[in-house]
Each structure stands twice: as C-alpha cells, then as structure tokens.
Amino acid sequence: MTLAELIAQARTALDTAITARQQEQDALMAMRSDEHLTEDAVAARVATRDAADAEVTRRQETLAGLEAEQVRENELAALQARTVPASNRAPAYDRVHRVGQDARTYRPDEDRRGAQFQRDVAAAFLGDYEARDRLARHMTEERVERGDQLQRAVGTGAFSGLVIPQYLTDMYAPLARANRPFADACRRHTLPAQGMTVEISRVTTGTSADNQAAENDAVSETNIDDTALSVPVRTAAGQQTASRQSIERGAGVEDVILDDLFRAYGSRLDNTMLNLASVGLTNVATSVAYTDATPTTAELYPKVIEGLSGVEAALLDQASGDNLAVMHSRRWYWMQNAMGTSYPLITQPGVVAQTLGANYAEAYGRGVRGILPNGTPVIVDNNIATNLGAGTNEDEIYLVDRQECHLWEDPDAPVYIRAEQAKAANLGVLMVVYGYYAFTFQRQPHARKIAGTGLITPTFTGA
Incomplete structure (x- = not known):
C-alpha cells in the first residue's frame, strides 16, 4: 500500500x-x-x-x-x-525513473x-x-x-498556462458614492404602514391675548386656524439583471451588486432631500447672500451667524437649539485651511479659545465632522450641488434646526427582491432594491442657506 x-x-x-x-x-x-x-x-x-x-x-x-x-x-x-x-542532459532511456502502472494525476x-x-x-x-x-x-x-x-x-x-493570476475578490473596489450623510442626521420617524401621503396639521392663525381695556370689557379673541401640510410618500428604487452564470460561477457577484444598489438608494434619497424642486432643502431655505470676489473664511463666518440668527427668529419658542450646518466637503476643508489672528470675542462651549472651530477627524458619512466657532455641528454631504450660480461653480451652506428636519422611513427599508422566474427564459436573475420615504422641512419653516459668489470653487491659500 x-x-x-x-x-x-x-x-x-x-x-x-x-x-x-x-x-x-x-x-x-x-x-x-x-x-x-x-x-x-x-x-x-x-x-x-x-x-x-x-x-x-x-x-x-x-x-x-x-x-x-x-x-x-x-x-x-x-x-x-x-x-x-x-552533464547528464540526455540520460539513457533505462536510467530515467518513469511512472509505471499508476496514471498521471493530470x-x-x-x-x-x-x-x-x-x-x-x-x-x-x-x-x-x-x-x-x-x-x-x-x-x-x-x-x-x-x-x-x-x-x-x-x-x-x-x-503562461501554469502561473495563474490570483483575483483578490474580497478587495474589490466599489463605486464611490455620496451616500446619505444629511439624511442620517435628520430627525427620524417610522413611516406609517399605509397611505401615499403624510398629513400634518400646521397652526397658521393663532389665538390672541391683550390687555383688558377696562373691567368687564371683552377680552381679546382670535379664532385659531390650521392648514394641512401634505407630505408625499416617495419611492426610491433600482434594479439590476445578472446572468445566472455570473452569479453561480462568479465569486461574490451578487453581494457586489447588492452593495452598490443599497448605496445608490441611499445617495438618491439624500440627494432628493437636498435638491428636489420646490420641496428640497435648497428650494425651501431662505437665502443669506454672500457676494465676494475674494472670499475668505473670516468673511464667511459672520454669514453663518446671520443664518443661524434667522433660524431662531423663524422658530422662536419652537427652536430646539439643536442646529446643524450642512456643507460640501470642499467647503469644509476650505474653512479648515484658514489662518489668521482674529478670533471671536465670545467663547463658546466645547471650542478652545483662539481657534476657528474644531475638526473631529471623523470619516465621510460617519456623523458630525466638527464644530464651528460658535459650537454648531457640521455635517459634510457631497450631494450638495457645486454647479450653482451664474458661473455654475458655486455650492451652498445650509443652516437648520435638526429637530425640524423630518424623515419618515420604513424600518426595513430598503427592501430587496430577488426574482428568478421573471428572467428564467434568459437565464437571468432580476435584483430590485426599493424603499418608501417621506420628508419635509416645512412643518416649521425655518431653514437658511448661504449662497452667492463667495462660495465659488475654493482656492486653498490659507485665507
């Protein structure tokens, strides 16, 4: 043996x-x-x-x-x-060991x-x-x-037929996407199980109170009235058909496709919240103009304070103080490059004196990236457009109260459908990812945005 x-x-x-x-x-x-x-x-x-x-x-x-x-x-x-x-380059036939009765392995x-x-x-x-x-x-x-x-x-x-290339399938490079940093920072709600609109009552005419002119005179009275705010439920979805051969004989093909579909779904939802016509944040926010041919961080910062002032003035006693500044990554890094000798005269909680804010060194999409000099947290989101303005080279900075940025989502969203029968005649597998969501910034209109020529493509000069 x-x-x-x-x-x-x-x-x-x-x-x-x-x-x-x-x-x-x-x-x-x-x-x-x-x-x-x-x-x-x-x-x-x-x-x-x-x-x-x-x-x-x-x-x-x-x-x-x-x-x-x-x-x-x-x-x-x-x-x-x-x-x-x-020297034995060509040994004699009878001096060479040979495989006898056992067959070769290959x-x-x-x-x-x-x-x-x-x-x-x-x-x-x-x-x-x-x-x-x-x-x-x-x-x-x-x-x-x-x-x-x-x-x-x-x-x-x-x-060439024996030295086989090694395919490192676990190190595949996914397509980089903006994903959903702002959406993840919003106030989250569970989307109701039924209906294609979310209705919110907004009191638009309030009661009144005044000093009584004289004893036994009628006191002030104003009839309260509300207006319904209808928020549509939207559907974000994507699909991909893959051959059975690619899934069954490939390495991790289905997982790669699903990962990209899920991140595409997140990017679309976030982009819609920021940029959709009429109801996206850029279209409901009140503009604070920053016009400057040679913009600097020191000149931009007062505009941030002006915008936050407008947020609180709009919300009054409904202001939570849980404010956010949402900006593109190019704007955040431009603000970090600023150097100077002027500092705010009033210090803020959590900010070291004589600094222009703090960077938390968090990776993109991992939550708050840092804080501004007045302590406002910063969310960096590259779904913010950078082709705005007359020169199509401007971005915007949004200032909001987080508690009034509402997002409703199904807890299980996005949902994955894997349909084999639909494409059976073609030996295909249909993969669909979809989810329902609704959002609004208009329950208490308050958002502000800084816009103008001061937010053109930044140059990193230390100013």
Missing part, C-alpha cells in the same frame, strides 16, 4: 471518528433534557463521549504523522532531482485544457488539503519524468 493510500485511509478513519463523537455528543445533549435524569447516567454518557473524543485525537495524530511523512518524501524527491549531475487525454489543475490551484489557495496533495503528487511526477528540464533557468513567462 502506498503512502498516499495510507493517508486517504487515515482521513476516512478520522471522518468516521468525528461522526461517532458527534453522535455521542448529540445523545448526551438529548439525555440532559430528560427530567428523570440521574447523575450516574450522565457520567456514563460523558465517559462514552470522552472516549469518542480521544479516538478523534488519536486518528488526528495518525493522519498528521502520515502527512508529515509525505511532505518529507516530497522534499527528498525534490532534493534527488536537484542533485542530478548537470492527464492531457482527459483534460486537454487543464481545467482540473487550475481548479486545484484555486482550491489549494483556499485551504483544500486534497487539492494540495494532488498538486504535490503532480510535482513529484514532474520531477521524476522531467527533472533535468525543471532545473533550467526559466522565468514565469515560460509557464
């Missing part, structure tokens, strides 16, 4: 021992659920399980010893091939394209021991039959 056959026999015995041990463990767990269980019965079953466990260990050690012996045999065969005298007459060899290379890379054994046996056969040829000085170019 050959060493390879002994190894195969040892593996079979180990598999049998593992199966027996698992059966003993299952029997032990079933016994423990018996209400009338005795300690002696448990001890006996544990002893049986431990004996099976010991048998697994013994079989494992036997297999390890045989595999180590096989490795040593391969090393000796390689050493023998290397020590063949260089036979050209059965697999002309070498597909089995390539599959074994990939499987060995992933830890398949049997594939490694077949490759080792193949190399031993090659050294026996062509040892003198294998010693020649050749490069990988001589083995």
Whole structure:
C-alpha cells in the first residue's frame, strides 16, 4: 500500500471518528433534557463521549504523522532531482525513473485544457488539503519524468498556462458614492404602514391675548386656524439583471451588486432631500447672500451667524437649539485651511479659545465632522450641488434646526427582491432594491442657506 493510500485511509478513519463523537455528543445533549435524569447516567454518557473524543485525537495524530511523512518524501524527491549531475542532459532511456502502472494525476487525454489543475490551484489557495496533495503528487511526477528540464533557468513567462493570476475578490473596489450623510442626521420617524401621503396639521392663525381695556370689557379673541401640510410618500428604487452564470460561477457577484444598489438608494434619497424642486432643502431655505470676489473664511463666518440668527427668529419658542450646518466637503476643508489672528470675542462651549472651530477627524458619512466657532455641528454631504450660480461653480451652506428636519422611513427599508422566474427564459436573475420615504422641512419653516459668489470653487491659500 502506498503512502498516499495510507493517508486517504487515515482521513476516512478520522471522518468516521468525528461522526461517532458527534453522535455521542448529540445523545448526551438529548439525555440532559430528560427530567428523570440521574447523575450516574450522565457520567456514563460523558465517559462514552470522552472516549469518542480521544479516538478523534488519536486518528488526528495518525493522519498528521502520515502527512508529515509525505511532505518529507516530497522534499527528498525534490532534493534527488536537484542533485542530478548537470552533464547528464540526455540520460539513457533505462536510467530515467518513469511512472509505471499508476496514471498521471493530470492527464492531457482527459483534460486537454487543464481545467482540473487550475481548479486545484484555486482550491489549494483556499485551504483544500486534497487539492494540495494532488498538486504535490503532480510535482513529484514532474520531477521524476522531467527533472533535468525543471532545473533550467526559466522565468514565469515560460509557464503562461501554469502561473495563474490570483483575483483578490474580497478587495474589490466599489463605486464611490455620496451616500446619505444629511439624511442620517435628520430627525427620524417610522413611516406609517399605509397611505401615499403624510398629513400634518400646521397652526397658521393663532389665538390672541391683550390687555383688558377696562373691567368687564371683552377680552381679546382670535379664532385659531390650521392648514394641512401634505407630505408625499416617495419611492426610491433600482434594479439590476445578472446572468445566472455570473452569479453561480462568479465569486461574490451578487453581494457586489447588492452593495452598490443599497448605496445608490441611499445617495438618491439624500440627494432628493437636498435638491428636489420646490420641496428640497435648497428650494425651501431662505437665502443669506454672500457676494465676494475674494472670499475668505473670516468673511464667511459672520454669514453663518446671520443664518443661524434667522433660524431662531423663524422658530422662536419652537427652536430646539439643536442646529446643524450642512456643507460640501470642499467647503469644509476650505474653512479648515484658514489662518489668521482674529478670533471671536465670545467663547463658546466645547471650542478652545483662539481657534476657528474644531475638526473631529471623523470619516465621510460617519456623523458630525466638527464644530464651528460658535459650537454648531457640521455635517459634510457631497450631494450638495457645486454647479450653482451664474458661473455654475458655486455650492451652498445650509443652516437648520435638526429637530425640524423630518424623515419618515420604513424600518426595513430598503427592501430587496430577488426574482428568478421573471428572467428564467434568459437565464437571468432580476435584483430590485426599493424603499418608501417621506420628508419635509416645512412643518416649521425655518431653514437658511448661504449662497452667492463667495462660495465659488475654493482656492486653498490659507485665507
């Protein structure tokens, strides 16, 4: 019996021992659920399980010893091939070791394209021991039959069919997207289970109170009135049809497609909240003009304070003080590049004196990126347009009360549909991602935006 056959026999015995041990463990767990269980019965079953466990260990050690012996045999065969005298370029027929009755591991007459060899290379890379054994046996056969040829000085170019490229599928580069930083910072609500609109009552005419002119005179009275605010429920969705071949014979193709669809969904939702006609933040916010041919951070900052002042003036006693400044990443980094000697005269909580704010060093899309000199948190969102204004090169800064930026979403959104029957005749698989959502900034109109030529494409000059 050959060493390879002994190894195969040892593996079979180990598999049998593992199966027996698992059966003993299952029997032990079933016994423990018996209400009338005795300690002696448990001890006996544990002893049986431990004996099976010991048998697994013994079989494992036997297999390890045989595999180590096989490795040593391969090393000796390689050493023998290397020590063949260089002068024996063409040894006589009867002086060459040849494979006799045993067939070659990889036979050209059965697999002309070498597909089995390539599959074994990939499987060995992933830890398949049997594939490694077949490759080792193949190399031993090659050294026996062509040892003198294998010693020649050749490069990988001589083995274009054997030097196989490795595809690092776990390191694939996804398409970079803006995703949903602002949406994630908004006040979240669960979208109602039914209906395609969300209706909110807004008191637009309030009651009144005044000083009584004289005793027994009528006091002030104004009839309260409300106006319904209708917020439409929107649907964001995307689809991709992939061939069954790409999914079933590819590596992680479906996961890559789904990841991109989910991030495309998030980017579309966020972009809609910021830029949609009529109801997007850019279209409902009151503009604070910043016009400057040579803009600087020091000149921009007072506009931020003006905008925040407008937010509070609009909300009055409904202001939560939980304000946000939302800007493009190019604007945030431009503000960080500013250098100067002028500092606010009034210090703010959480901001070190004589600084222009603080950067929290958070990655894009991970929440608050930093704070401005007055303590206002900053959200960086690259769904903000950068082609605004007459020169189509301006962006905007939005100033809002977070508690009045409302977003309703289904807790399970986005939903994934995988439909095989729809494209069955084409061997295709249809993947659809969709979700329902609604948003509004108009429950209490308040938002402000800084816009104008002072927000053209920034130049990083330290000013």
